[in-house]
Amino acid sequence: MAPKIDSEVDVLIVGAGPAGLMLATWLSQLQISTRIIDKRSTKIMAGQADGFQCRTLEILDSFGIDRVWKESNHMLEVCFWNPDENGVIRRTARAPDTPKGLSRFTESVLHQGRMERFFLDHLKETGDRIRVERPVVPSLLQVEESEIKNQAAYPVTLKLQHLTDEEATPNQGNNIPNGLFRSNLTADDTDDLIRKSSGKEGTEETIRAKYLVGCDGAHSWTRKQLGFKMEGEHTEIIWGVLDVVPITDFPDIRVRCLVHSASAGSLMVIPREKRVVRLYIQLKEVGAGGGAVDRSKVTPEQILKAAQKIIAPYKLDYEQCDWFTAYQIAQRVSDGFEKYDRIYLAGDAVHTHSPKAGQGQNVSIQDSYNLGWKIGMVARGQASPEILKTYTTERQQIARDLIAFDQKFSKLFSGRPAKDVSDETGINLKEFQNVFHQGAVFAAGLSVDYGPNILVVKEDEGKDGSVRCRPELANKLKIGMRLPSHKIINQSDALAIELQKLLPSDGRFRLIVFPGDISKPEIYSRYEKLGAYLPSKDSVISLYTPQDSPKDSVIEVLTVHSAKRTEIELQSLPEAFHPLDKSKGWDYWKVYADDESYHEGHGQVYENFGIDRDEGCTVVVRPDGYVAATLAVDDTRSLEAYFGRFMIKL
Ligand code: FAD
Known part of the structure; x- marks a missing residue:
């Protein structure tokens, strides 16, 4: 029943x-x-x-x-500590924890x-x-x-x-x-x-x-x-974790540290909020002999003892322990x-x-x-x-990449440092450092590159009625990756703002039109043509936006031009780019310039995206901020072909 x-x-x-x-x-x-x-x-x-x-x-x-x-605590520096010729740990390198210029955040x-x-x-x-x-x-x-x-x-x-x-x-x-x-x-x-x-x-x-x-x-x-x-593996390596307020003379306790001792195992220092430090500590004694480990036998004192051995000759103790655990890598x-x-x-x-x-x-x-x-x-x-x-195709690959990265990183971090070049079972600490740095973009979540699918068009499909994708028009912008951020200037009020700030997660697709230098008539006329198309009854805006909803509620159109801001008047641009809503007035937050700001420099977004100021382009951005396609500024047919692949007409 x-x-x-x-x-x-x-x-x-x-x-x-x-x-x-x-x-x-x-x-x-x-x-x-x-x-x-x-x-x-x-x-x-x-x-x-x-x-x-x-x-x-x-x-x-x-x-x-x-x-x-x-x-949060912003972790700005990473230090590598390795054993010297006498087996005593020394700081061997310092680097920024997040590579410079990767994101607005670290x-x-x-x-x-x-x-x-x-x-x-x-x-x-x-x-x-x-x-x-x-x-x-x-x-x-x-x-x-x-x-x-x-x-x-x-x-x-x-x-x-x-x-x-x-x-x-x-x-x-x-x-x-x-x-x-x-x-x-x-x-x-x-x-x-x-x-x-x-x-x-x-x-x-x-x-x-x-x-x-x-x-x-x-x-x-x-x-x-x-x-x-x-599917995958369980390793035999056991790690302990302590969240403590440390009392120590170790000089780098407030920066991220990767410490390889000569023979007592490895330790990672993660400086946290409110004076807390997280320590990841390789546990040598627990679990020896193989087989599953009874984690309930691990105590914070035991983890601390292991940490003290790794970090010696520096002293380490605590009064306050907020949390601890032990785990086996799977x-x-x-x-x-x-x-x-x-x-x-x-x-x-x-x-x-x-x-x-x-x-x-x-x-x-x-x-x-x-x-x-x-x-x-x-x-x-x-x-x-x-x-x-596309959820499975996009995210399953990320999960596989993650496991591959983790296997490499964990193996090198858990390994004993090689004594010299002939020590084949030891790990090469230079290689560990390189893997760490190469993995930094991946670890920051910024190497995600979704492959071609119904939502992502990476090249000209070359058929009638298909999307004429033009990656060369923004040759430093990667289709399938998240749109990076640079400062741009609001046309109306001169405010410098991060491009990503214009892309709130509200479920809208966005067309970011980079028309180029619209103070030049031939460039402006291409932009004007797009402006005439957008409100027309067969445009992608009209086809997919409910009658009673604002025109920008499904697909929002933004402009970033490369003319001098002071040479352009917003009101002289086609209304589609700064629409009028009778109850709210003109929309002053849709047109921007790639220009010098009064106080915050020049974001150089055309330069950073590899966009030619004469040619321009239109970039289609998904609701999650990933670049879906790059088109010629006024290629309205490709816009229709792109949205026609998956949007439902009203
Ligand atoms: P979870 O955070 O596990 O959330 C799953 C939720 O589902 C839980 O709230 C659970 O109560 C609920 N749930 C489970 N089964 C059911 C059910 N049948 N019905 C209803 N509700 C259910 N990551 C790090 O990056 N650094 C660390 O140091 C770290 N330490 C960790 C220590 C431990 C003990 C654990 C368990 C995880 C740790 N992680 C760490 C991993 C990190 O916490 C997870 O990757 C992250 O929480 C995953 O988020 P999630 O939402 O997928 O799963």
């Missing part, structure tokens, strides 16, 4: 860690009916992930979440619980439409396969069990505090985190959803229901990211690896950042479900 259905929802998210909360944030922004459940009574309070990479900070900023950047450190707090606050501040329901677990999953193609249907059925607090409290084993224990670092959470009783404890409900997304971590229940397996990727075109997995549910390169939380957030707007557009009936296939 078919179960009685209690309610329906467009998207159900299982798991309210970083991946689940990022997805909820997107879907809240796009006003998609969504529920998010978590089996724990509260968010995490301490420990777990702490590193925020540049791309994650850009993404958070695009939602207006700037508290991580404000509250790597920053703050504990995961704060991030989860910020997501929860943001959900509340932006409409309070989605609240995390705790403690709730799914207990049954069924899919009505005959309904999958029907976009109006709710083919995914889930039974949910509302737990009591007792049921939701995990057995911690022998006194190992982890992220579920309250931290004394954060003061402002407590009241908010006291779970308001839902009155549903001990009850069950059955709901139907259009989409289900499993963000339920490394032991994902959702993944198991789909029959996917994690590098694995799920053999599936999606099933039935309706159920998706994100974050640790599909990839696990060592935490030392600070990737876990970042890649998890970036997974659901990739997925959220796609589900949103399909659920709103704006785009074909075909775009959802």
